Amino acid sequence: xxxxxxxxxxxxxxxxxxxxxxxxxxxxxxxxxxxxxxxxxxxxxxxxxxxxxxxxxxxxxxxxxxxxxxxxxxxxxxxxxxxxxxxxxxxxxxxxxxxxxxxxxxxxxxxxxxxxxxxxxxxxxxxxxxxxxxxxxxxxxxxxxxxxxxxxxxxxxxxxxxxxxxxxxxxxxxxxxxxxxxxxxxxxxxxxxxxxxxxxxxxxxxxxxxxxxxxxxxxxxxxxxxxxxxxxxxxxxxxxxxxxxxxxxxxxxxxxxxxxxxxxxxxxxxxxxxxxxxxxxxxxxxxxxxxxxxxxxxxxxxxxxxxxxxxxxxxxxxxxxxxxxxxxxxxxxxxxxxxxxxxxxxxxxxxxxxxxxxxxxxxxxxxxxxxxxxxxxxxxxxxxxxxxxx
Numbered sequence: 001x002x003x004x005x006x007x008x009x010x011x012x013x014x015x016x017x018x019x020x021x022x023x024x025x026x027x028x029x030x031x032x033x034x035x036x037x038x039x040x041x042x043x044x045x046x047x048x049x050x051x052x053x054x055x056x057x058x059x060x061x062x063x064x065x066x067x068x069x070x071x072x073x074x075x076x077x078x079x080x081x082x083x084x085x086x087x088x089x090x091x092x093x094x095x096x097x098x099x100x101x102x103x104x105x106x107x108x109x110x111x112x113x114x115x116x117x118x119x120x121x122x123x124x125x126x127x128x129x130x131x132x133x134x135x136x137x138x139x140x141x142x143x144x145x146x147x148x149x150x151x152x153x154x155x156x157x158x159x160x161x162x163x164x165x166x167x168x169x170x171x172x173x174x175x176x177x178x179x180x181x182x183x184x185x186x187x188x189x190x191x192x193x194x195x196x197x198x199x200x201x202x203x204x205x206x207x208x209x210x211x212x213x214x215x216x217x218x219x220x221x222x223x224x225x226x227x228x229x230x231x232x233x234x235x236x237x238x239x240x241x242x243x244x245x246x247x248x249x250x251x252x253x254x255x256x257x258x259x260x261x262x263x264x265x266x267x268x269x270x271x272x273x274x275x276x277x278x279x280x281x282x283x284x285x286x287x288x289x290x291x292x293x294x295x296x297x298x299x300x301x302x303x304x305x306x307x308x309x310x311x312x313x314x315x316x317x318x319x320x321x322x323x324x325x326x327x328x329x330x331x332x333x334x335x336x337x338x339x340x341x342x343x344x345x346x347x348x349x350x351x352x353x354x355x356x357x358x359x360x361x362x363x364x365x366x367x368x369x370x371x372x373x374x375x376x377x378x379x380x381x382x383x384x385x386x387x388x389x390x
Contacts, residue, residue, distance in 0.1 A: 023062050025245040028053035047075070047226065054238035055229075063244045064216075066251060070185040071198050073218040075225040077232065078239045082181055082201020083109050085215035089177050089197050090114075090146065092231040096122030099143045103130035103160065104352040105153020107179065111349065127351050131290055133161040137168035144172070149195065150179040151188075152291070155307055155344050155363060156353070157282040159291030162298070166194025175224075181205075181335075186258055187300045196220045204335030205303065208250035208257055211336075214243045257337075261304025261366040268366070268378065269306050277385035279359065280309040304366035305334050307344070312359050314385050318343060321384045327369055327377040334365030339374055341365075341381075 001009065031050050033039040042051050050056065056064075064076040079085050090113065094100055102114060104127050114125035128139055130153050140147065147169045151160035166176045177197035178190035184205050190198040200206065202214040219225045232238070269283035281288070283306035284295040310318070322330055328341045342363050366374065 023059060023245065023248050025241050026057040026059045027241050028057050047222065047229065054236065055233065056238075057241050059241035059248075060239060060244045063248050063251075066248070067185070067200075067216050067218055071189055071191055071218040073191050073198065074221050076216050076218040077225065077228050078202075078244065079215045079217065079232070079237060080239055081213050082179070082199065082203060082215040083107070083113075084237070085199040085201070085217045086110050086148075086177070086179065087113055088228060088231055088237070089199060089217060090118065090123075090148075091235075092227045093146045093175060094118065094123045095145075097143060098145055099124045099126060099141075101126050101128050101136065101139055101144060101147045103128055103148065103150055103153060103158075104350055105130045105156050105158050106148065106150050107154045108349045110148070110150075110179075129352055130158040130160050132165075134164040134168045136165050137172060140169060140172040140174050144174050147174050147176050148179075149176060149190075152182050152284050152295070155282075155346055155349070155361060157284055157289055157307060159284050159289065159295040159299075161291070161294050162190060162193045162195060170194065182303050182305055183299060184254065184258065184303070186255055187262075187303060188298060191218065191220050193298060196224060202247050202250075203333060205254055205258060206247050206250050207335070208254060209246075209336050210333065210338060212243055212246045212250070214239060214247055257368065258303055259301070260368065262302035264371050264374070265304045265306050265364070265366045266302050267371075268364070268375065271375070272308060272378070272382060275382050275386055277310055277314060277382045278308055279311045282307040282309065282361075303335075306364055308362045308364065308382075310360045310362065310385065315360055317385060318360055321381050324384070325377055325381060327373045328364075328381075334363075336365075337368045339365060339367035339369055 031052055045051060060078055064078060067076040079088055090100060102110060102125055126139055128136060147165060149160050149162055149165055151162055152158060162178060169176045175196040176194060177199060178195040179199050180188060180190050181201045181204050198218040200216050202216055203212055217228060266285045269281050269286055272278050273281050283289055284292060285302050328339045331340050332342055334340055344361050344363050346361055
């Protein structure tokens with residue numbers, strides 16, 4: 001071969017004696033075939049065959065297989081974010097004339113997807129009380145192919161009776177999708193409680209370092225996976241093997257991280273109860289949290305995310321108090337090594353439960369800093385607000 005050819009044709013190198021614990025990062029747009037017959041028959045490679053880089057490499061397939069095993073599902077598909085995971089499920093299942101049910105506590109971009117994108121295309125939605133349980137059967141009719149669940153709910157942490165909702169949906173012929181990002185499959189497995197789709201923002205606890213955007217959908221059967229893959233193929237949606245590699249690395253430590261942040265979040269939630277600036281603590285592990293009995297029955301533990309409802313009249317002091325934090329960072333998302341705190345607005349994101357505009361809510365995500373440093377920072381914040389409340 002001449003030099004220019006040698007530059008682009010890699011030599012075969014022996015791998016004898018080589019072994020690594022790390023999953024190789026296989027980057028590819030083109031998948032090459034050993035001969036023309038293999039190329040012409042590529043459509044017969046089946047749902048797990050390699051045909052084009054957009055549809056998967058061994059790196060992404062390894063992550064899919066690991067998530068499938070954790071959820072106890074049939075297959076997993078990867079998408080660019082948690083919101084994309086919800087969107088792909090809805091776009092794959094819903095048709096003009098259909099209706100989807102979403103809980104009042106749903107992640108606000110999902111509500112916006114339903115109202116701003118699906119509705120103009122003839123797909124309606126109904127918002128239901130997240131504590132409805134089996135009573136959801138009364139809302140399901142022949143136009144309802146999908147019921148959406150998010151448990152615990154965004155911001156307000158209501159835990160839903162997924163098993164009862166799934167049983168009611170199945171009796172009416174509807175599928176159930178569950179956003180399981182708060183718990184991960186280590187704390188709750190939606191598919192074993194009757195859900196058909198388990199959706200997660202891998203951006204959060206799976207990634208674990210606030211440097212990754214990725215989502216996943218694990219399904220209960222291969223037909224649902226076929227529908228999802230068809231949507232992904234037609235819309236040209238795929239994920240980078242580099243992102244998958246980060247998620248694979250994060251998975252290895254997720255169990256230890258979750259156990260730590262869950263323990264600290266429960267401890268902090270109990271310690272802030274009774275402070276004069278705090279009107280209510282929203283944490284699934286507390287008996288006062290709506291659906292606590294389902295958390296106790298179905299979940300293996302807590303993650304690191306919970307919320308504080310502050311007393312009215314503290315909004316004017318909140319900005320300065322938050323800006324004085326030294327350990328907690330102010331930011332959206334959660335699940336990384338750094339502890340985060342974010343003021344959230346619920347008044348505009350709820351249509352059934354009414355929240356006062358003047359009653360601020362803080363969402364906390366516990367990270368891996370020293371618990372003493374974290375508590376000192378949080379206590380200082382609430383003490384400053386408590387002094388004003390008094």
